Amino acid sequence: LYTNLGTAIARIVGRTTKNFPNDFDPVVRMWVYEEMIGNEKLSEIINTRHENVKYLPGKIIPENVVAVTNLVESCKEANILVFVVPHQFVGKICHELRGKIGKDVQGISLIKGLSAPSAEKLGGVKLVSDEIQEILGIDVSVLMGANLAREVANDDFCEATIGCKKMALYGAMFKNLFNSENFRISVVEDAHTVELCGALKNIVACAAGFTDGLGYGDNTKAAVIRLGLMEITKFVEHYYPGSNLQTFFESCGIADLITTCYGGRNRKLCEAFVKTGKPLDQVEKELLQGQSAQGPLTAEEVYYMVHQSGLSEKFPLFVAVHKICKGELKPQEMISCLRQHPEHL
Amino acid sequence: LYTNLGTAIARIVGRTTKNFPNDFDPVVRMWVYEEMIGNEKLSEIINTRHENVKYLPGKIIPENVVAVTNLVESCKEANILVFVVPHQFVGKICHELRGKIGKDVQGISLIKGLSAPSAEKLGGVKLVSDEIQEILGIDVSVLMGANLAREVANDDFCEATIGCKKMALYGAMFKNLFNSENFRISVVEDAHTVELCGALKNIVACAAGFTDGLGYGDNTKAAVIRLGLMEITKFVEHYYPGSNLQTFFESCGIADLITTCYGGRNRKLCEAFVKTGKPLDQVEKELLQGQSAQGPLTAEEVYYMVHQSGLSEKFPLFVAVHKICKGELKPQEMISCLRQHPEHL
Secondary structure (H helix, E strand, O other): OOHHHHHHHHHHHHHHHHHOOOOOOOOEEEEOOOOEEOOEEHHHHHHHHOEEOOOEEEEEOOOOEEEEOOHHHHHOOOOEEEEOOOHHHHHHHHHHHOOOOOOOOEEEEOOOOEEOOOOOOOOOOEEHHHHHHHHHOOEEEEEEOOOOHHHHHOOOOEEEEEEOOOHHHHHHHHHHHHOEOOEEEEEEOOHHHHHHHHHHHHHHHHHHHHHHHOOOOHHHHHHHHHHHHHHHHHHHHHHOOOOOHHHHHOHHHHHHHHHHHHHOHHHHHHHHHHHHOOOHHHHHHHHHOOOOOOHHHHHHHHHHHHHHOOOHHHOHHHHHHHHHHOOOOOHHHHHHHHHOOHHHO | OOHHHHHHHHHHHHHHHHHOOOOOOOOEEEEOOOOEEOOEEHHHHHHHHOEEOOOEEEEEOOOOEEEEOOHHHHHOOOOEEEEOOOHHHHHHHHHHHOOOOOOOOEEEEOOOOEEOOOOOOOOOOEEHHHHHHHHHOOEEEEEEOOOOHHHHHOOOOEEEEEEOOOHHHHHHHHHHHHOEOOEEEEEEOOHHHHHHHHHHHHHHHHHHHHHHHOOOOHHHHHHHHHHHHHHHHHHHHHHOOOOOHHHHHOHHHHHHHHHHHHHOHHHHHHHHHHHHOOOHHHHHHHHHOOOOOHHHHHHHHHHHHHHHOOOHHHOHHHHHHHHHHOOOOOHHHHHHHHHOOHHHO
């Protein structure tokens, strides 16, 4: 568990576990990928000064949160595993943990994105929670929502949604683990919907970024966001049937979508892409300082999926975002792609 | 039919009616409240230069749109009446038209707001469409959506929702009347939901404005908007049962809500209210140049309604907005009111 969101979440979990001493072990082990900060090890800084100077400077981490640099060591006695790692490391980490964790472990993933099952992109994507579940053989719930790390770390009021398939058994436990005065949790059962909202909203944020870059106003942007949300609901309905429409009203749905389309990095990247006219890779390097934007990747994975299903016409926004990112379509043409949207027929 | 949105809509209707000569009379009469612009009458400027220099300067109005200054004259031969007037004039206008229009007239209202049935605010509000319907004895549909007048007038791509109770009979007709390349229409049957979204979103925009004024970030604002939307759905469910959850996903729902919470005047007013510390009336005068903000009025009407029903606890955001506008609660206390929101229980 690292990254800035990871550290922000560790601060919350460090506090909540102290509040429920009968339910939770007071010690929270946080896996830290070791780095040297000047002459000091990052893990030692965290364990002595209680601050992640690299990923969340200035924020005190509760003393019961302990940094552990050996991945297996950090997880082997855990009953609950919280996954907050960059998307691309999930597979490697899980394979390293395989067979070395307890049997009744409950996992929960905060990772937003989809896993492409093969380099050839043969259509079909995999949810990160399902990937973890398959490798480790444990139940994996998800936590998604409008949770920019900086604001969570500042203890600003925000909300999140937990998707927990075994809600009757573990819903209350997960809620207690994360719910706090300024981090308000709702728990729902259709975990797949929660997770798909978290991944697919990044495609919509790209569309919102193009809209901003082209200089359109509030109405157009709102229309683009709404049409994007409609494609998210249609995608979930088609590929993961059985979702509850109400779940899209949770923080993982509209709230995260709004935040991402106004304040997130995919929006920023795609706005700059239009304004500068530079290739997307180059803008990403210049603008995001080493962080990656999931939107274009997710758009590509989803494109192949709907294309192979013969459903491209039902997802004109998703398709347009992919083609614009690839340079196959000019950003200026996006709105024309939306004018005959199935929503308007 | 006047105001800047009125003129923007007249431009659209002027064009669409020409496209369907078998369905619509080619002449669109637009009631204009006569004013002198220098030495010229506004109506004469519109009918000769085809521009509403007061409310929509720089935009050409199709020649088949004719300004008429006598209200009864402008409506007496009409089959369709489009209402786009400031909320507070609806009653007076309808009483003037009573008995002087055809029997089979179909009305459609673009007016956002609720009518308070009495000065004593005895609880209970009335929809503007119902008010028109009662006075004139005609069917009244509604058109709502993310439609800031300036952008509609610019022919920017946007969407709108028509709520038409007799959808099978008149849905297609209304769609043809308004739908155009950059003004995309969806028609739904639960007109009350459409209209309530248009009115209640202004309360949420006030809350968003307070949030901005207090300096909160994107997560908090998204949470506030979401909780506001949840109260809108609960309000509709309780007072106007039978709504379709899908309708909240239309342009009249989330799209208009987003636009209003990011770009609208209620947001702007309430942000300035917090930042300046001046009374709301004064800020409104200074900031809105004679235009009025519906949010605080709607919050007051809704407050009395939920208070009298004993439901205040179910609508903490609506109640907090009203109390903050009245000076009974400090803006800083809004977030505390949301922390124990029924959505989080």
